[in-house]
Amino acid sequence: xxxxxxxxxxxxxxxxxxxxxxxxxxxxxxxxxxxxxxxxxxxxxxxxxxxxxxxxxxxxxxxxxxxxxxxxxxxxxxxxxxxxxxxxxxxxxxxxxxxxxxxxxxxxxxxxxxxxxxxxxxxxxxxxxxxxxxxxxxxxxxxxxxxxxxxxxxxxxxxxxxxxxxxxxxxxxxxxxxxxxxxxxxxxxxxxxxxxxxxxxxxxxxxxxxxxxxxxxxxxxxxxxxxxxxxxxxxxxxxxxxxxxxxxxxxxxxxxxxxxxxxxxxxxxxxxxxxxxxxxxxxxxxxxxxxxxxxxxxx
Numbered sequence: 001x002x003x004x005x006x007x008x009x010x011x012x013x014x015x016x017x018x019x020x021x022x023x024x025x026x027x028x029x030x031x032x033x034x035x036x037x038x039x040x041x042x043x044x045x046x047x048x049x050x051x052x053x054x055x056x057x058x059x060x061x062x063x064x065x066x067x068x069x070x071x072x073x074x075x076x077x078x079x080x081x082x083x084x085x086x087x088x089x090x091x092x093x094x095x096x097x098x099x100x101x102x103x104x105x106x107x108x109x110x111x112x113x114x115x116x117x118x119x120x121x122x123x124x125x126x127x128x129x130x131x132x133x134x135x136x137x138x139x140x141x142x143x144x145x146x147x148x149x150x151x152x153x154x155x156x157x158x159x160x161x162x163x164x165x166x167x168x169x170x171x172x173x174x175x176x177x178x179x180x181x182x183x184x185x186x187x188x189x190x191x192x193x194x195x196x197x198x199x200x201x202x203x204x205x206x207x208x209x210x211x212x213x214x215x216x217x218x219x220x221x222x223x224x225x226x227x228x229x230x231x232x233x234x235x236x237x238x239x240x241x242x243x244x245x246x247x248x249x250x251x252x253x254x255x256x257x258x259x260x261x262x263x264x265x266x267x268x269x270x271x272x273x274x275x276x277x278x279x280x281x282x283x284x285x286x287x288x289x290x291x292x293x294x295x296x297x298x299x
Contacts, residue, residue: 014264015056016256020066021268025275027071028285032292035184035218035252037080038063040089048084052134055082058256060093066255070271076296078105078129078158080258081136085109087120094124103296105129105158110142112149121153126296127182131160134259140170147179156180156214156295164189164199171202180212182295185219185254186241191233192225195240207245214295215241217274217287218252221265228263231273238277246283250292 039055079090090104106120108128132139164187187203207213224231241249278284
């Protein structure tokens with residue numbers, strides 16, 4: 001599987017909505033954002049030349065203002081592909097907030113040693129991201145070698161595919177994979193593909209057959225073909241995941257929404273949709289608190 005081709009300079013992304021709205025729904029105490037990125041001063045945290053995009057300055061302080069407005073108390077920083085295998089920013093962020101409040105997902109080179117993983121683990125990392133959509137991490141070709149390195153630490157592989165059809169081609173390999181798996185962004189299924197898409201059905205089968213597989217309700221605005229504000233074509237997909245494994249679904253803001261050149265959604269609006277799709281307070285608490293606390297090792 002190859003990465004999308006970008007020519008010239010990696011494109012500069014737009015920033016997030018600077019005025020997030022407080023959600024209409026009650027957010028449970030201890031809520032966790034399982035997918036966000038922070039981009040600090042590039043002179044201190046340089047970007048890798050081998051990247052798919054160039055982020056604007058979106059600092060930890062910016063993120064904390066947004067999350068406080070939404071009522072989010074804890075977060076999982078996914079070390080962005082723009083930093084490649086340099087996890088310094090995420091480690092610094094976790095150290096600043098403390099591991100009771102922040103955890104991370106790393107970019108890890110295939111030749112990383114156990115001592116490298118131990119350092120990351122001690123710093124609050126709990127998984128490694130692979131991607132076929134963006135440069136910087138490497139893709140499923142590294143599943144086997146990465147698994148050997150991270151398995152002793154109880155880490156998961158976070159799989160970010162470009163198209164959901166890839167999950168169907170990887171299904172047996174993922175069923176046999178020796179570490180936990182987290183699927184990014186509803187498995188990257190598009191709204192017009194629907195619940196019967198072969199890749200999405202493969203994702204559902206994997207979730208049902210394995211007790212250590214998880215999926216993120218995140219970035220659905222960029223996968224919707226019906227569009228804002230309701231993203232109505234994504235609702236059946238989210239609810240199919242919740243019906244299959246309500247104990248294995250988590251939520252992520254995907255703040256500050258990199259590689260998105262469409263209408264920038266308001267983070268409060270997006271969280272309200274997740275609240276509506278979960279259907280009741282007990283399921284919402286599972287998705288925002290209980291499930292991610294188990295996955296990332298929060299108290």
